[in-house]
Amino acid sequence: MAFDVPRRQIHLDFHTSEHVPDIGGRFDPRAFTRTLKDAHVDSVVLFGKCHHGWSYYDTEVGARHPNLSFDLLKAQVDACAAEGIRTTTYLSVGWDERLARRNPGWRRILPDGTFHMMLGRNLDPFWSYLCLASAYRENVLDQIREMARRFPSSEGIWLDIIRRHECCCHVCRDAMDDAGLDWRDPAHRQIQAKAVFDAWVADSTAAVREVRPEWSVFHNTSLVPRGDRKLYDAFSHIEIEAVPTGGWGYDHFPLSARYVDPMARDFMGVTVRFHFVWGELGAIKHPNALEAELATMQAHGARVCVGDQLDPSGVLDEDVYRMVGASYARVKEREGPLAGTRPVADVGLLSSIAVRDPGAVSRDARHIAEDEGAVRMLQQAGFLFDVVDLHSDFAAYKAVVLPDKIRLSSALAARLAAYCAGGGRVVMSAESGLDLAGTAFALDPGAAFVGPSPLNHSYVAPVEGFSPDFARGPLLAWCRSWRAEPRDGRVLARLHEPYFERSSRRFNGHIATPPRPEPSPFVGAIEKGGVYWLAHPIFTHYREMGHVALRDYVAAIIDDALGARTVRTSAPRGATVTLRRGAAHDLLQIVYAPRELRGSTPLGPIEVIEDLPRLTDIAVDIAASRPIKEVLFGPERLALPFTLQDGRVQFRVPAVQGAAFIVLAA
Ligand SMILES: [Zn+2]
CATH class of the missing domain: 3.40.50.880 (Class I glutamine amidotransferase (GATase) domain)
Known part of the structure; x- marks a missing residue:
């Protein structure tokens, strides 16, 4: 059976160094679940092992965080299960600082002989890549199986930092020799990189399935690869990670969603509550930005997820969940008419x-x-x-x-x-x-x-x-x-x-x-x-x-x-206009949220959405696919007057502020 993709998820990062004390010291299961429920969250991604390489449960394969005194993941999963909140477990694959330092032979080596890092060089404060052809591979597979066994009430695993990148470690060089490849040739190194990537995706999925065949499995490559659909056989579903200010830009989500949506499988968009990039405790985007990003996801047929980072103490930030809750309430209102619709495209x-x-x-x-x-x-x-x-x-x-x-x-x-x-x-x-x-x-x-x-x-x-x-x-x-x-x-x-x-x-x-x-x-x-x-x-x-x-x-x-064209509107150039078709209705969505260049980082520009200008009296002209009985505007389902001429429905949308949602009922 296809995995039922959560509708309003939180991806709760918890990358926490051994230099931070008292991990989870103020965790209160009841406060934790109440905050999530009040914000209309139906599912949460919880940490098994972070980029620092620390585990947050009682593990025999990995190492529990030295400053954590109890099984935090179990406490979180059990509390959520008791309150009907779905959970997915998270495991950092490509980055594991603890093991990278202890086992340099497991690290990915660039052609110039240096270690492959997220940014910078060996002694810089950035994540180190590990090679999934090395002995590290078995370590991670064992931990995947362990997590699947330990958390029966969770429903899946989220495997992070899955990249296809060349490597010149001794294992990869031996493998290239055995395969008749020349490791001095960049094209041959790419062949090896693809072989390692493909084998990892298939084998890690198999490791999950052998313990829990029903579990969801998602491999995060930080983009939705296009053109190789066979790859997705190893995915229970697709998530589109798109942090607009963190290097993805505001183009990434619509481009990827417009590729995934026509495949007729449920999928999820993932943004963050942060101002810039993942993990920024104390930084928060304007609520209008979150509102616009989530409305844009729904305009493209996606279910929604917001990325957050749990404070080391184990307490959720009330300001964040007030903002998420307000937006998720509106997301929820739109879910009914969205269900079962497919995109219409010329x-x-x-x-x-x-x-x-x-x-x-x-x-x-x-x-x-x-x-x-x-x-x-x-x-x-x-x-x-x-x-x-x-x-x-x-x-x-x-x-x-x-x-x-x-x-x-x-x-x-x-x-x-x-x-x-x-x-x-x-x-x-x-x-x-x-x-x-x-x-x-x-x-x-x-x-x-x-x-x-x-x-x-x-x-x-x-x-x-x-x-x-x-x-x-x-x-x-x-x-x-x-x-x-x-x-x-x-x-x-x-x-x-x-x-x-x-x-x-x-x-x-x-x-x-x-x-x-x-x-x-x-x-x-x-x-x-x-x-x-x-x-x-x-x-x-x-x-x-x-x-x-x-x-x-x-x-x-x-x-x-x-x-x-099937649809013409007088909406501004910066608006997103989509049309979806269901069994008994069509759904027109207009999102207008201008973004302004407010900063720049090594990862790219910081474009900020803050104001949602109010548009009024938008003319709409749609080629009708069937006789239309009513045009209903907004969550209040206000009936709009319309005309039907030469097979085209024409009406005017009274106002758009952020997002407008119009149901054409047959
Ligand atoms: Zn390697």
């Missing part, structure tokens, strides 16, 4: 990394510029879209977008050609659509491929109907385009080249050479038979530069491909 965004490196789980894979740029553009332009991979059914979408870097195998080219022949539309940019060698179009957009432009910037001049409504162009694209000459395609944009390449030998102005008045012989964008191609790596460029005029140009091309 556009399938084919993930570039899913095609180029299926299953990639490195930290770099968290931010794929062309994928993130495309998500930003599609979301800001108000399209309904999913993120898809090669396992997806393209026929479910009116158009498929291939951002910037997806060269086509002959099999993928044939598949896309058949999709177009069946009425689908393919929108490709830059290298997308080329053959694997990058020498010709594998899917013909009605142009002859020439090659990469020698010029590091150029200008797009959209033809009538494809310009933003405030500028006709030529519009500066400050990136290197690809060159193709029009043949029998419909030209949608011309390409103007600068007078000369900007270089140290000659340059003009601050950043770019002006455009020549006449178009070049090359196209900016072209279409033939439903195959669209844009000359610039426009999605990567948008991720870097945010040039909104170019976004509107791309949106006009995608609109041309779609014909008609």
Whole structure:
């Protein structure tokens, strides 16, 4: 039976050093569960072993925290079970400071011979990675089995810091020798890394299942790997860890959720209550930020989880749970109409990394510029879209977008050609659509491929109907385009080249050479038979530069491909608009929570959500999938007047502050 993913979880971190005294000294089981229940929490992740390597229960495999005098995990699990709060046990796999110091031979070694650390080098105060090919592996498997045996009233295990990273320790080098791999070759080291990762995920799941077949198992890779769906056979469910201020950014959750949601399995979004990153006791985000993050999760069909860190004394922070409780009350109100709904999408965004490196789980894979740029553009332009991979059914979408870097195998080219022949539309940019060698179009957009432009910037001049409504162009694209000459395609944009390449030998102005008045012989964008191609790596460029005029140009091309959108609204560009379909109702969600850049850290920018501006009178126009009887607004289910014309439902949402939730009842 599928694991019933909790609806309102707390992930209660407890990474606690041996230098902190009196662990759990003020833990009161009744106060602990009362605080959770009052905040509408239905499940909590509790610590078996932390990154410091200390266990919080009576273990024979690991070592109980030296300053903990009782079995804290058992006390927590039993107290929660008595109050009907579900529990999952946590075990840090990839980091274990205690064992890393005692067993340097178990540590992951980088190619330069140094230890692999979270940040910095050996003596810096950061976590050390252990190698899961070393003897450490058996130690962790034994502890997993022990936890499964000891906590029958818990319902799963959460395995943390699962990464696929090259290692040059003696075990990995011997394994590469045995497999005929050359450990001096980075590509061969990646093969070994993948073998270790795959074996670990499969074997640790098996270790849980041999003791408790019913337990949930989640492997935290800190991102949702795209393109290798077989990997998820070892997962009972998917959680999307996305701490917007802690290196994930606000793009990570929607991108990942739009990939997971169409797989038709329940999943959970995980944010934190902290201002910056995990473990920040004494730092708390504004309640409006939590409110917006949780509403965004639900708009994407996710169940919700908030990360917290238990104070070493074992006491929960009342301020935190007052804030969580207020937001969880509203989450709860929305759960009924969300149940059983599936996302509706016009556009399938084919993930570039899913095609180029299926299953990639490195930290770099968290931010794929062309994928993130495309998500930003599609979301800001108000399209309904999913993120898809090669396992997806393209026929479910009116158009498929291939951002910037997806060269086509002959099999993928044939598949896309058949999709177009069946009425689908393919929108490709830059290298997308080329053959694997990058020498010709594998899917013909009605142009002859020439090659990469020698010029590091150029200008797009959209033809009538494809310009933003405030500028006709030529519009500066400050990136290197690809060159193709029009043949029998419909030209949608011309390409103007600068007078000369900007270089140290000659340059003009601050950043770019002006455009020549006449178009070049090359196209900016072209279409033939439903195959669209844009000359610039426009999605990567948008991720870097945010040039909104170019976004509107791309949106006009995608609109041309779609014909008609399923949903149009007058919501602002920064709003998230989603539509979900259930057996007897559709569900429209609008979330508007502008974020402001307020700081910067080595992990990335600190974007803060604080104010939730009130929007009023939002026009909505939806292609009705069936006769609609009522349009109901908000938790009070206020009936809104609506009109039905040519199969489209039109109404106005009176107000949106943070999130609006509209049920279209059939
Ligand atoms: Zn190794």
